[in-house]
Amino acid sequence: MVIRTGRADLDFGGIRTEFGLPDEFPAAALAEAQAAVSRDVGRDDREDATGLPFVTIDPPGAKDLDQALLVQRVGSGFRVHYAIADLGAFVVPGGALDTEVRKRGQTLYLPDGNVPLHPPVLSEGAASLLPGQTRPSVLWTFECGPDGEPTEVRVRRAMVRSTAQFDYEGVQAQFDAGTPHPSIEALPDFGRLRRERAAERGAVELQLPEQEIVPNGDGDWKLAVRPRADVDAWNAEISLLTGMSAAKIMLAAKVGVLRTLPDADDGAVDALRRSAHALGVPWPDGVTPSRLLAGLDPSRPEALALFVDATRLLRGAGYTAFNGEVPAVSTHAGLAAPYTHVTAPLRRLVDRFATEVCLAVTAGQDVPEWLTKALPLLPGLMGGSDALAGKVDRACLDQVEAWVLADRVGQSFEAVVLRADANGADVFVAQPPVMGRCTGEDLPEGERIAVRLVQADPERRKVVFERL
Structure with a gap:
């Protein structure tokens, strides 16, 4: 099923055809999704967290809302609640819907409409954390010290109710005006702490321009650069914290699936040093690549070129499944920490499986057999899906660039x-x-x-x- 969002005369049908993107879900998968909507997911063993005043922050007009957050100051530290849409409550392992979403891998976003991972009755309805609706979730709670590091992590199934839906620009305007929503008033302080911890770890962030395609109101499309607001980075840190905590749970239990990236070799770092020298970017002794890149002004042309060159530090990303033994490569070099995907299950396949591992392990239960059988398949499924998404994104940008010029x-x-x-x-x-x-x-x-x-x-x- 394709969700059309634009009215442009110039559409992307050629790209959809070229890459064989599906137009509809199979009837059996749709029937399963519809049946799942009517199931009672408010089980007795699911915590009632509807009293927590969650809010969501997403792009304008988004309906597939994966995450809701609440950031609180507790003494000199913080308590962070992060509710994630619970697809495990709706998708039957091995069923027709599970089979179809494994083929898709992730939601593909094209300018004239998306190709969703799950049927909209779930992804934009019963499973989405829409405001004012009681929804099943997987609730992560982080007790953090004054340095922003977690001292306790809990994850369990819960019912939650978002109180408001915000977009990034609106939240940034609230902070700039000094009138933030109480549920995220502490987000800037916590986000800055987490970003500082990332720099200390050696995480690499490339502040490259993010092109986006938007309707121009005249029946065709225009290109824009999506502005980078502080709230984008602060919000991302909550997701990263969750993914890193999930990875720790998996590694301790020696079962799961990680998003991995091997460390850059000395040759890649030496090449980046040569590029910095050629570009006239000072690189003081003792400064790590992470600190150097974080301190650059992205509006400067030499910084932009160095960010592009620094992509050599982030080559070789993939997914690593394991069961019974910790893998040789268990970290993501770009984050300088172990990491897994658990925060976008409406839009990405692997998140549902990784989440189920964490729920089983923290509950002291065996990981179900259907899940251990699925783990070895996920790297291939997600690798193929990521490659397709990258090609589709690039084709859409190339198409609009040619139209515009x-x-x-x-x-x-x-x-x-x-x-x-x-x-x-x-x-x-x-x-x-x-x-x-x-x-x-x-x-x-x-x-x-x-x-x-x-x-x-x-x-x-x-x-x-x-x-x-």
């Missing part, structure tokens, strides 16, 4: 050189926000140059510049 061939633009090679360079043009290839000689990384658009082909989804 189709009538501007021959015009000049200012660009930042991101990464040069023997055949040219990747460049970023700020207005409109486009990343494309540039031909020519003397293309210095991290510098602003003048370029001319020589090709914008919507059929091939290709944009090419040349240096003036």
Whole structure:
């Protein structure tokens, strides 16, 4: 089933066809989802947490709400409640719906509508943490000290009720005005502490421009750069804390599935040092790559180029399933800690399975056989799904870049050189926000140059510049 959101004359049907994206759910899967909606999920063993004033923070108009949060100050520390949509209450292991979502892997977001992981009756209805609705959840509670580190972690099934739905821009405006919602008033202080802990661990954050495609109101599309608000980072830290805590539970029990990334080798770090030197970015002795990158101004062209070059530190991400023995690689180098996905089960397959492991282990129960059988399959399923999502995202951006620039061939633009090679360079043009290839000689990384658009082909989804 495709959820259409736009009215544009220029749609993305060609991309859907090219990548074989499904239009509908099988009838048996839909029937299971509908039956699940009518089931009583308020079991006696499910904690009643409806009195906690949760709120959600998501993009504007979102209906598939995975997470609700409540951040409280407790003495000199913090108590963080994080409720996650409980898909385990709705999806029958081995059933028709489970079979279909394993094929899909994750929700795919296209500008003219998404291809959901679960039928909307669940993902935008009975399982979504919509405001004013009592919903089943997996509730994580973190008791944290004044440094933001957890001293106690609890996870259990609960019924929750979100009191308000916010978007990032609105929450940021509340904080800027000094009028935050009481449920998240402590989020900035806690988020800053968690970000400081991340820098101390050596986590790597690349502040690259995030292109997004939005309707322009005239029946077609435009490109924009999604602004990075502080609240985005603070909110993300809650999710990361949950994923790292879940990974610790799995590793202690020697069963689960992790999101892993091997440490960058010395050659990658040395190459980044050479790039920093060539770009004129000072790198003092004793400063880690994490600290260096965190201290850069992303509006500077040399910083933008170094962020692109630093992607070499984050190559080789994957999923690692294990049962009975801790894997050789158990950390995510980008986060400098063990990590797993548990916070987006409406939109990502692996989260439901990882969550069920944590629930079983913390309850002192054996991990169910259906789950241990599924674990070895998840790396392949998620790897294929991630690859498809990346290709679809890139194809959509390439398509809109070509549409936006189709009538501007021959015009000049200012660009930042991101990464040069023997055949040219990747460049970023700020207005409109486009990343494309540039031909020519003397293309210095991290510098602003003048370029001319020589090709914008919507059929091939290709944009090419040349240096003036």
